[in-house]
Structure formats: C-alpha cells, structure tokens
Amino acid sequence: MVSLANNDARDLDVPPAPRGRRYSRARATSLATSFVGGSLVVTYLSLIVLIPIAALVAHGLSITVQTNGWGFAFWHWDVHADLSAFWSSITQAPALHAIFLSLWLSFAVAAINAVMGVAIAWVLVRDRFPGKGVIDAFIDLPFALPTIVVGVVLLVLYGTTSPLHVDLFETWMGLMLALLFVTLPFSVRAVQPVLASLDGEAEAAAKSLGAGGIRTFAWVVLPSLWPAVLGGFGLAFARAIGEFGSISLIAGGIGRTTTASSFIYNLTQAFLWTDAAAVSTALLILALIVLITTNLVARQIQRRLSSS
Amino acid sequence: MSISLSHLTKRYGDHVVVDDVSVEIPSGSLTAVLGPSGSGKSTLLKLISGLERLDEGRVVIEGDDVTSVDPRHRDIGFCFQHYAPFRHMTVAKNIGFGLRVRKQPKDQIAAKVDELLELVKLPHKADAYPAQLSGGERQRMALARALAIEPRVLLLDEPFGALDAIVRTELREWVKELHHQIKVTTILVTHDQEEAMDMADQLLIMHDGRIEQSGEPNDLYDNPATTFVHDFLGPTTSFKDVTVRPHDLELLRAGEGSIEGTVLSVTSLGFEVQVVVQLSDGSSPWVQLSRNEFRALHVGVGSAISIRQRG
C-alpha cells in the first residue's frame, strides 16, 4: 500500500481549537436537552398511562404488597397476586357472556370490514368516477365523529322509534351496525396505501400469461395485501372490542346485548371496582395478545414477500 | 495553506471503516477520492467535515487543528448526494442560509445570493422551491449554498450519483469550470472512475478503508502500484497469464502477431469496438480498438486472427 507520507513534525506546532468551538460543548448541550426532554416525556407517560395501568392490573389481580418493614427497599417486598379472585371475577356468568359477546362480535365485524375494506380500497384506488373524492373523505367520517353522536343517531334511526320501521334496539344486529360503522376507516385506510403503491406490473405480467381478472387478484394482488389486511383486521378488532359510546345506547339495559365495555361500566356504577378492574385486566391481556399476534403474522408475511 | 489528514481512523464496532489514512491536500486543488462501495470514502469525507467523529488521528485545515471542532465552526462547504435541500425554503433562501447564520446584513446577503445565482446559472429560479427544480438544478443550488459562506474547503459526496448520464456529464464539466474560476480546495468522493480521472488534480484510490495509491490520474493509470488500482481504474483482460489493458492488445491478421486465434464475438459501441477472441493457448481475452482499425482488418465472427501486445 502506498500512501503519501505525512509530515507529522509540522502538525505538532498547531494548537488545539478553543473550547467554545468544540464538539464536546455542542454534545453536552444536546445531551442535556435530550435528558430533560426525555425525562419530561417519561414522567408524563408514567402519570397518564403507566401508573394507571399498573393500578388497574394491581387491583384486577388483587395484588398485595408487603413491605416487610424495609420501606423503599423494594427488593425485599413480598408481592402476592390473588389469581383465584381474579379468575372468579371473570368467570361469573354475566362477565363471561359479556366477554364472549365482545369477542365474537369484534371478530365478525373485523372480518366483514376486512373484506369490504379491500373492496372499497380497490374502488377508491383503481376506479375513476365523479364524486370519488367525496367518498374518499367520507371514509374518515366514522373516525372523526364522536362515539356518542354515533350512538344517539343509530339508536334513534334503528331503534324502537325508527322511521325505517325496524327495531334493532337490544339486538346483536344493532350492535354490529354500530361496530361496522366505527371500524370502517381502519380497514380501508390500512389497505388503501398498499394498494396504491402496487404499480400494476405484476398484474400485467399475470394477465399476459393468461390469468383472468379474479385469478390475478387472488394470486397476485391479494398476497401482497395480506399484511395490510391483517394489520387492518387487528386495528378494527381492537377498536371493536373496546368500543363503548356508539353501542352503549342501542345495547339497552343489562342483558343479552351487554358487551364487555358496557359490563365494566355497569360494574363501576355499582361500585364493584375490583370486579371492574378484573374484567378490564382480562380485556387488556386479550388486546395485547391480539395486537402482538397480528403484528407478528403481518411481519412474517412481509418478510416472506420482501425476500421473494 | 492546505489540508492535512494524519492517521485518521474510524471504527464501527469491530469493523474498521477508515484505517490510518494520512494525506496532504494542496490548497486550491481538486482531489478525487475514488473507490468501490464500502471502501470508506464517504466516511472519510464525513470525518473531514466533522459530521462523524474520529477515533484516532488529526485533521488540520489551513493551519487550524479542527479535530475536536464542531462541524459548525470548521468553515467547510458540504454537498450531499441527494442535495439535502431545505424543502420549505425558496432557492434564494436556501443559498442565503449560511449568511443569515453569520448575521450578515440583509442587503449584503441579497447581493451575494444574486451573485451566486448568476454563477450557478439559476437566476430565474430564485423564488422557486426545490421541489420545482430538476436534479441538476438542485445540485447547482446546493453548490451555491455551500459556496455562499466562502468555505476553506468544499466537500462533495458523490454529487452526481443521483443524476442521469447526460446531466451528470454536463454538471461534471460545469464543476470543473467552476473550480477554475473559484480556486477553493475541493475534495470529491465518487465511485465513477471516469469522473475521477476527468476532474481530479490529485487522485486517491481507497480500498477497505486504506489509501491504495495517490497521485496524478494519468500517473496512476499508467503506473498502478497494486492489482486493485490497476483493475479498478480501467478495463482489464488476461493475456498470456498477465493482466493487461484491452487497448494494449493489438488485433492483427492471421500470422502477423505473436499468437493465433479466432474471433468469438464482436461488440460495436459506436467509436469503440470490443472483440473477444479465442486463442490457441486456450485463453479468451478481449481487445479494445477503434472502429476504423477494426474495419480495416475486414474480419468478423469466426475469422482467423492473431494478437500482439503493444509496446
């Protein structure tokens, strides 16, 4: 290796830069700002999310802590969770009923909107007709509307005094309508950008090889959409499980149409806070499982798609 | 006055990206750092600018040891491969940015910006936004922006990499001319050997974080110190177990050269013709010759020919 020799002796005469211009000072200020900013964010997060969720889970699992006289030395604390109390809370008949109702309703709704979401996204991306832009903006309406507004409108529209001569008050159909309404944007917006980014080349290739429209869609387009569809499914499912405002009115009183959220609300009105915490914790765990699963599956499919 | 780099070293974990690089860059020259991807050339540029921190070594710019100095204060101009335009500012505001930082009076800034706009031939685009410019125009704006602060050294990181072939050649000529006008010390990083050979006063070939060879472009081409430099700077082919330049092989009629063979393929690239031949010793080198030379031979695929090494 040949490199030009450097005259080191000359460099020794050059003084170092003055303090004010150095990296170290810029770095110190930047580190300090990051530290302060980070602390503020973490403190806020703790106050608003971490501590309340911790309190929720602690009450839900009936966690008791004995400090063993050591005060703040938490490595000596004795933490005990009463899982049997938790279990009996959530396995009471009304609780189970509410949880299962929420589960299957959310699943059905997320599934229906997954299919419709793809159809709607397809029309929005691939089709062209006057007024399409209006429909595009329309999709976000359920997302922007406050849930109570949805609840009140749907109740009066489809409930006992409905001008359409239907009565969906205290029926699963009524609940489903509300849930389909509020989860629609998630399903559509998850798929739309992915569909828009497909450049049509793969489809053109398939058509040139003789594949018809439906086959091209099923074998070429759909596989690339799967991660987005699954992501949208997960979001819609999570939203549906937690939905309260839009279904609380049409669900009516305590009974067959009480979803998990309404059930928890009823518990709080009856001051049964521990039970409320228990069912909430169960729902929290469910939501986590669903989110992690859909994320993992979506990532798996994504990986297979990008490596192939 | 010049730039001295001594024993510059940069590591990412176990990987040594820049390995003990020492170089003198003469004032006012245009130095090209040429190397394949991963050779460390962009990192070297970032180390000189201060955008990356050195693990070892010293950087001295015109007598100032700037090794531990923040990039803000090094008085350098930097141009990025994707231009890094301030998207929300007009071209004029982009160019004047460095001057506003230095708190120069408004009318002075306006005059300087106008001057630079004339220099880079974008006076009609002063109030346009970067989104409305072509790639070549954006890079010219980036150059004007860097030159506005009258830097001691201009660093160009693969400045033509994102441009298409024609614009690239145009801009290359234009930067050369600019450098003639404004004799600012310039260091250009590129992986394009032709570009480096064309533009550089001094050429540094980088490989695996080290400088393989440095010197004048033609000198390196004719007298490569290592196989890497030889293979990197120009086309190569194998003749009698020796690596040679295809244009150093002469294509002759059968019986006139030192070894016999037949023509396997002929590729015509406008002025240049590339002929792959099968020789009697089993090897198949290719020969580079001009169109006229080839036509004068009256040979085609399958013809009998012979080869001789020139000079």
Next chain:
Amino acid sequence: MNHTTRKWSLRVLVIVYLGLLVGLPVAFLFIKTFSHGFAAFWNEVTKPDAIAALKLSGIVALIAVPVNTVVGVAAALLLARKDHWSARLVTTLFDVPVAVSPIIIGVSLVLAYSRIGWFGTALAAHGISILFSPVGITMATMAVSLPYVLRSVLPVLMEIGNEQQNAALTLGAGRLRIFWQITLPAIRWGVLYGVTLTIARTLGEFGAVLIVSGNITGHTQTLPIYIYDSWEQNYDVIGAFAGALVLASISVVALLILSALRSKERRLHVDIA
C-alpha cells in the same frame, strides 16, 4: 362475468354499503335535528347547560391538545433514530390508550388517583380530587388522545432523515436554529395532522370521561356527556341531536382539514425524491 360488469357491480356494492352504513345515519342526523325547525335547534343549543358543557369541553381541549402536541413532538424527536428496544417500548406505551377501551382508561385512572385508588387520599390531603372534577376529565382526555401527534410526526421524521440537519450544521447553524428553521418546518404538516386528530378525539371523548366525571349536570359535563344525559335522563331527542350536530360539525370541519392536509402531503412527497 366480463370486465365492465365486474367493475360496475363492485362500484354498486361499495356505494350501497357506504351509503347504508355511513350515509344514512349522517343524513338522518341532519334531518332529525331540524325536524322541528331551526328555532327549536337554536333553543336547545343555547340552553345554559349546553353552553356550560361546550365551555368545559373547550377548556379541556385547550389544555389537552397543546400538552399532547408538545409531548408528541418531543417524543418523536427523541425516538426518531433510536433502534434500541427502549425506543420501541416507549412507542408501544404511547399506543396503549388507543388499543384499549376508553372505559378501561377511565377505570385505571380512578384506581390510580381517586380516593378509592392508590394516590387518592394523598392527593385529597392537598385538595386535589380526580373523580367528579375537571382535573380528572382533563387527565382522561389527555390519556385517550395521547399518541396521535407522535404517530403522525414520527414517520415524517424518519422519512426526511438527517441530511437537511447535517447540511445546516455545515453551514454553521446551531442546534436551536436547526430545530426552529429546519426540523420544525419539515414536520409541520405531520404536526398539523396530528393536532387535528387530537382535537377531534379530545372533543369527542365519551367513555373515559363518563367514568371519571360522575356526570353532574352543569358542573362536570362535557358536550358528549351532555348529549348522553339529554337522551338517558330526559329522552330529549332534539336536545341530544342538537348537541350531536354541533359536535359532528366540528368533527366534519376537522375531517375536511385532514383531507386537505393529506392531499397536500401526497403532493409534497411525490416530487421530492
């Protein structure tokens, strides 16, 4: 089924689905609200309880939105280029309020800060009460609208990368100038989008506030609670619908702004490579 038939049947399917699911309720909202004339609507909207509810909603939004904006932008800046697991944990934590029912958020806040919860008695000693107070309502609202700014700013930051900041550095700019003149302008559309979403969410929050507020008419009612109350307690259809229309209109304005922002964002991203 040939191509045109398929295209048309898909179009019809989509339009019918959307029309019935979304269009019908929205149209009904307008029709019913004004079914007794504009005077009746105006009467309802100007009732003192309604105005009080609107006021409380406004004040809560005025606090929750700026706080969540600052926190969201700060968090986005801090998390933008960190690949560490702690960064992913923080982003996930931000998403919790959105992944979980607002009822659960309300319950968790009560169990942390009210008298029956962890810190309630300690807070009460200093005169702070969470349950049945605007403080609790504000906290609940902050919790449920937490991640929107972060989620819209973070991808923008990740996309624009470091180069503009590096360029500004070499031109002599200090960190503060870079923040104000380079970083913030670059993310402004993302911030605006997130802020609009946050405002819409803040004004419309129902479940969490219901749990935390105790629903005392005129005192701790936000507009959504007022709407609920009008129906549940008084079966006042026009009253409920009037309030609903006001809320819906604000949301629709927000939606239009979002639409405009999205198309602007699309334009910005198409031309710069």
